[in-house]
Amino acid sequence: MVTSGNGKYFSSLSSRLYKGIDFVPVRELADLLEARTYYNDLAKKIVVYLGNHKVKVTALNPFIMIDNAFFQMPISTDFDENGIWVPLNYFIDLISVYSPIPISYNTDTHTLSLVKERVNILAVNVEEKVNGTLIRIATLRKFDLPNLAVRLSQGWMYVDIYGGRIDSTRLRSNRSVGIIRKLVPIQFEESAQLSFHLKKPVEKEDISISSSSNEILVSVRTSKKIPDNMIIDLEQERKKWLIDKIIIDPGHGGKDPGTIGYGRLKEKDVVLDVGKRLKKLLQKKLHVDVLMTRDSDRFVELRERSAFANRNGGKLFVSIHANAVKNNYSRSAKGVETYCLGLARTESDRAIAEKENSVIKYEDSWSETYANFSDENYILLAMAQNSFNQESHELAAAVQKELPRALNTKNRGVKQSNLIVLIGTSMPKILVEVGFISNPSEAKKLRTKKYRQKVAEKIFAGIKTFKESSERAVLGSLNGSR
Numbered sequence: 001m002v003t004s005g006n007g008k009y010f011s012s013l014s015s016r017l018y019k020g021i022d023f024v025p026v027r028e029l030a031d032l033l034e035a036r037t038y039y040n041d042l043a044k045k046i047v048v049y050l051g052n053h054k055v056k057v058t059a060l061n062p063f064i065m066i067d068n069a070f071f072q073m074p075i076s077t078d079f080d081e082n083g084i085w086v087p088l089n090y091f092i093d094l095i096s097v098y099s100p101i102p103i104s105y106n107t108d109t110h111t112l113s114l115v116k117e118r119v120n121i122l123a124v125n126v127e128e129k130v131n132g133t134l135i136r137i138a139t140l141r142k143f144d145l146p147n148l149a150v151r152l153s154q155g156w157m158y159v160d161i162y163g164g165r166i167d168s169t170r171l172r173s174n175r176s177v178g179i180i181r182k183l184v185p186i187q188f189e190e191s192a193q194l195s196f197h198l199k200k201p202v203e204k205e206d207i208s209i210s211s212s213s214n215e216i217l218v219s220v221r222t223s224k225k226i227p228d229n230m231i232i233d234l235e236q237e238r239k240k241w242l243i244d245k246i247i248i249d250p251g252h253g254g255k256d257p258g259t260i261g262y263g264r265l266k267e268k269d270v271v272l273d274v275g276k277r278l279k280k281l282l283q284k285k286l287h288v289d290v291l292m293t294r295d296s297d298r299f300v301e302l303r304e305r306s307a308f309a310n311r312n313g314g315k316l317f318v319s320i321h322a323n324a325v326k327n328n329y330s331r332s333a334k335g336v337e338t339y340c341l342g343l344a345r346t347e348s349d350r351a352i353a354e355k356e357n358s359v360i361k362y363e364d365s366w367s368e369t370y371a372n373f374s375d376e377n378y379i380l381l382a383m384a385q386n387s388f389n390q391e392s393h394e395l396a397a398a399v400q401k402e403l404p405r406a407l408n409t410k411n412r413g414v415k416q417s418n419l420i421v422l423i424g425t426s427m428p429k430i431l432v433e434v435g436f437i438s439n440p441s442e443a444k445k446l447r448t449k450k451y452r453q454k455v456a457e458k459i460f461a462g463i464k465t466f467k468e469s470s471e472r473a474v475l476g477s478l479n480g481s482r
């Protein structure tokens with residue numbers, strides 16, 4: 001039996017004891033914590049919006065994702081028709097620091113304690129400003145944005161505060177200020193609603209909401225004039241998203257030849273030349289800054305490649321490599337493929353990581369630096385800490401769409417693998433394998449300037465497509481907010 005105490009108020013949660021550990025349904029626990037949830041029935045995952053934090057729980061899985069980090073519980077979650085069940089003590093250990101409502105669990109007495117405030121919304125003040133009306137809602141704690149909602153309907157603006165508790169008689173007001181005619185507050189079971197009667201219609205996009213530890217601000221813009229300093233901010237925001245600096249990373253170099261293919265063709269030479277050609281195209285046709293991790297036959301450590309990209313503020317990272325198979329029976333293997341960072345799904349994806357990561361044997365003191373790199377959790381963590389996974393896949397798809405047909409070779413697709421050179425790079429990043437130099441006919445082609453130029457042109461075309469579509473998306477949304 002799990003009980004929760006809240007001063008004089010006690011309620012019990014469904015619970016079951018398994019191996020001496022209390023399990024409870026996530027959804028019931030979330031209700032108690034006044035946290036919104038989103039349940040994905042197909043993936044059997046539930047997201048709990050705890051304050052400003054996202055807690056993701058998966059059925060029959062010991063991993064909990066909080067924001068972008070993974071945490072592992074000693075035992076897995078359970079699952080039945082009540083949804084996902086969590087081992088209460090481990091789960092509370094993980095989430096208690098994120099919960100806006102103080103919570104703790106006593107394993108001996110099987111008691112969950114939480115402290116809910118009687119009233120946490122103290123006052124509402126409306127101020128008239130040059131551009132519109134500002135509503136300041138004084139609070140006892142921070143209400144994070146996922147717990148706040150604004151709706152417009154029939155001349156009213158409703159501000160819903162999930163977990164909000166008010167003294168509705170005290171907040172009610174007929175004072176008319178700015179665009180607000182009067183305020184009607186209503187306490188619901190799980191949320192407080194502040195209903196503002198408006199003097200004239202407003203647009204949804206003219207309303208913005210923000211919150212701090214002791215205040216929720218709702219601004220309603222009625223004048224379209226934007227102060228100059230805000231326009232400067234938008235310009236800066238635009239610049240941040242522009243893809244104006246591209247890092248090209250020709251693989252291997254110096255004492256590391258990469259793979260050695262048919263007729264002793266070396267990977268390091270092919271990819272350097274393709275990289276230089278790509279640089280010229282990008283500079284000439286897209287007018288962007290292009291930096292290369294190496295522009296001569298020299299050795300560069302893997303971690304220095306990603307560090308170089310980050311240090312120089314790169315907006316895209318394109319690593320160029322060529323493929324090879326070891327045994328003579330597979331001479332017929334051919335084609336192009338583009339890799340993103342991820343867990344290898346097939347044996348050949350794993351082989352790529354082995355091949356491209358093997359560079360580290362040339363590096364000094366590599367064993368400490370890369371001790372963990374092959375660990376699956378390490379890769380998951382590296383991916384979770386980086387928000388460019390989606391963009392990287394889009395970039396990879398754009399490049400992969402161009403290459404095979406133009407080169408008249410096999411389309412091996414967009415793949416993922418645990419490639420060290422992509423791990424620390426914080427921008428959209430891909431690794432392109434431009435062909436098999438172990439294949440006699442592909443090696444012969446990759447020896448020629450004409451074919452290398454074509455490879456560079458097609459990588460260029462993919463980058464161009466990606467740049468245009470991603471800038472259009474970002475600039476479009478920024479323009480919309482003007």
Ligand SMILES: [Zn+2]
Pocket residue numbers: 251252258259267320321322355356
């Ligand atoms: Zn390589």
